[in-house]
Amino acid sequence: MKKSILRASSALRAVAFIGAGATTAFIAATPAAAQQDYTRGSIEGRVTNEAGQPLSGATVTLRSNEQGFGRTVTAGADGRFQFNQLPTGSYTVTIRGSAGEIVNDPAVNVVAGKSSNFEYTAVAGNTGAVEGEATPEATAGGGGSIVVTGRRRQVNDLGSTTTGLSIDVARLVENVPVPRTQSGLILLAPGTNSGDAQFADCTDCVSFGGATIAENSYYVNGLNTTNFRTMVGNSLVPFEFYRTFDVRTGGWTAEFGRALGGVTSAVTKSGSNNFETGAVITYNPSWGYSHAPNTFLNTNGDLKQRNDNDFDENVTANFYASGAIIRDRLFFYGLFSPRYDRQDDTSVSGGFRFKSKSTTPFYGFKLDAIPIDGHRLEGTMWSDDRTIYTDYLPVDSDGVVTGASIGREKNRIGGKNWIGQYTGQFTDFFTLSLLYGRNNYRRQDVVSGSPVPILQSTLLGTLTTAPGSGVPIAPTDGKDRRTVYRADADVYVNALGRHHFRFGVDQENLESEENTFYTGDRIYRFTPTYIRTRTYLNQGGFESKQRAYYIQDSWDLFNERLNLNLGLRNDNYKNYSIEGIKFIEMKNQWAPRLGASFDVFGDKNTKINAFYGKYYLGVPTNTNIRLGGAETFYEQRFNYATGVSGAVFDPETGIPIGQGFDNNGAPLLGTVRAGSACPRSDLAQAPPARRSSLMVPQDRLTRLLLKI
Known part of the structure; x- marks a missing residue:
């Protein structure tokens, strides 16, 4: 059925503030930029x-x-x-x-x-x-x-009304003990707070100015690396790859958009005329961490989470080399970072001890070329591709491992990123910058071996994973790709004061692929009166497009005692369904950015700022996948087979006495309960051969793995 185009206003935030600023050192607190x-x-x-x-x-x-x-x-x-x-x-x-x-x-x-x-x-x-x-x-x-x-x-930079920090990372770490993470740098800025660590896409994201962690934008060498599927988190680079890190908490000019909370912009290291090599190695032993206390299901002392035997250890080595290929003209910087991470924890209520390990290295490279003075070419590539293997070991009610792993989960995240940039100064008053970039992010979470269905039980008084269950995940093999085109120009004019005009356009083409299903086809749950089954399947490819135009004038008046920053941005967003039909379109999202700075005493040491701005967010592609896709979710309820009752069960396992299972590990079912019949015959309960067709065939899964 053809869907009509939905036109709606995107999320927006209008802010106004007044502040004051003064010059600072290697951590430059406001003003961040003009x-x-x-x-x-x-x-x-x-x-x-x-x-x-x-x-x-x-x-x-x-x-x-x-x-x-x-x-x-x-x-x-x-x-x-x-x-x-x-x-x-x-x-x-x-x-x-x-x-x-x-x-x-x-x-x-x-x-x-x-x-x-x-x-x-x-x-x-x-x-x-x-x-x-x-x-x-x-x-x-x-x-x-x-x-x-x-x-x-x-x-002071009178033309700036932006608040935040501009950080020279190399100089910072020589003088200040900070966590060697992106969030460690962001949290140095006033008005930032740690976000909820329970989000799968980002366990250490930061909130800016009270906004949610899904309302920020992140840039590396001009490339937007924000997670556009859920807007939570971004593609990361190692701490040692950073040269400078800019945190913008408010008052951004019109060239910045697609965020309501804050914006970060990192610049990676480059080579120089001096050849340099070195290594930075960090080790975080498990004994250096304090463990959370055990948690319990009830006052009887039944364990929920056993934390006293958690294990967390990581080692990262950063080897770098940089120098000139052609003195004064061509430079390189390379970084290779072997990584070892291991994490063990136990969910007693879930029935497993999880043992995770990752050894995937990071690598990055940057080339800088200056063919003639005033003109510059830059190429950056890095990979944050990472594979994490997790074994699921069954445990008893005390959290003690009782057997070998029932399966291994393979979680592959991240991908390769490419940036090409040209900057040219044609005259003293005109500069042009062009950028092309690609940001890839893999989302693969699969189970090795034969896919056994997930078995759950509520017969023990709480929801538990039953023995014989498959690995309790929803396997997926998705990926995201962002392609960016951007052009910016700077023009300086003297007319009724001094003007610095900056204007530009950027286009982001977003692509998402989704392929998610349940392990072993379905989730089975034993209840006192019936067996509940759930089926989930979502496959397809989706696109979104985002385009913006902006212009900004930094205007100095009255012998530079007053600066007016007058900007306007226009954002446009389009989201497409699985059939390629445009089902969301948000046109002409006009966003004024108006700022003023006044030099109080005329000595450029003390100033007062005022700013008003409006900001918009696009719709994440997860909406395309869930709303504009072919997502199927169906729940059925079945009677127990003849001679089996949910009232009589094994007190250790929560499985009814006499319950039978087929060769694939799925429970044998009785008749479907009234009102629970599935209208689609291809999704209804079927013999094992039919159920396996709901899984992604191994040859297709292999092709998906290789395609990226």
Whole structure:
């Protein structure tokens, strides 16, 4: 039946706030960015002579201390200059005036998503100490002594109303003991809290500003890695792969969308002219963890969860190498991370001790090419593919293992990710950035060996897994793929003040494949009066499309005492059913982003911010799968076979006395109870040969495994 198109308003949040900001160090608390993209930073400044007059027409040269590339601009009539779309790293700024004035600053650090703003005072051709610290990182590209000329004062980025943190990860871990996880970095930002650990897709997600953990967006080198099936969690990279990590908790400009809570943007490490190798190894022994107390089903002391014999251990080794393939032009960075994780725990009420182990390594690679100064190509690839094997060992009422594993669960998650990016500065006032990326995520959870049905019982007074049951999971073999196209441009104009226009478009094509069913075809449950059966099957491929346009103007007025950030974003969302029919369409979700900053004393050290914004969320593809798919769920109730009664059962197993089973381990059933007949003959209770057809054939399962 053809479904009509559903038009609906997506979830939105409108926020307004007022705040204040001041300059900070390697953890940059608000302001996080002024019109900067996901992966770049900028340097802006003003240069004057010792008499305080602007050095109009001064030549300003920028050179990377790590990769050697350079750019040159000319200071304007007011002495102002800017370098846009810069990769993270350390830079040297040299300024030469027409009368011989000179500034040399070898210690300018650029962090992604942040504008570094300075006021320089040039000296008349003499060398002298700068008022400001020159760090050893400044000479990362060449080494030797540091000679600094002129005076420098770092000032607030007046054009930013964004709140959050910009973190230089490498410098942070040298000074602050933090968990080496994504959530460990996010929780450094004010207004963030740990989320519920019970979500399967993300056990350590974070809530931003009171929003749910399913309302955030996550980016790595400009690629959206958010889990678009459920919106919970994202594709991860190892901690050692991070160079900078930007946490945006509010006030984001129009280029950011598809989130209501917060946005994170990570930039991975790159190579430099220096060849470097190293290793970082972490070990977390089980004896270093405290265990939760045992839990009980009732006041009689019947165990529910036995935790006193839990085991949790992991070892991760990170081996990296980086350097120049062609000095000043082509660089590489590679990371290989062998991992060992083991976790054992016991569910007495579930009837099993679970022993899980994973040894899948992580690997990542980044190439940076600078064919000519001002133009840059970047390629990033990483794999967070991971396979976890879990054995199910039966236990008694005390949680003691009573036999060998009844089956092994294979859980494969993650996948390969690819990013290609171009950034080009064509003039002092125009920069263009293009990005293409792919984010893959596998969702395979299958059982090895013969698929035995799941057996449950309520005859012991609580729901338990009966002996002889198959592994109690719903096997699935799904995968998600996101394909991203993005273009952004920056234009600087002087007209009734200074304008920085940023505008762009991005397109995300989302694909999900689903194939889920019950182990051994059905779940059987013994109750006092009948045997209940449940059947579930969901297969198919689904698509969604998301497109956005935006424009933002950062407008400086009144001799830079006031900045207005005026932005507008338009989001469009489309979701398609299993037949390829568009059943959700949300057009023209207009989202204004309006901010203002005022320099209170005119010294650029103290400012007041105000911001109003509206945000929208798309519909996750899990809705396509459940609402627009071919999902089948059916429950039937059967009488016990002749001579069998639910009132007479084994007090240890919860299985009725005399209950028979077929060769596949399924219980023999009596007649179907009134009102429980299945209208579909292909799903009704059938002989074992018919039931096996509901399982995915092994050859098809193999093809699905290989297709990714």
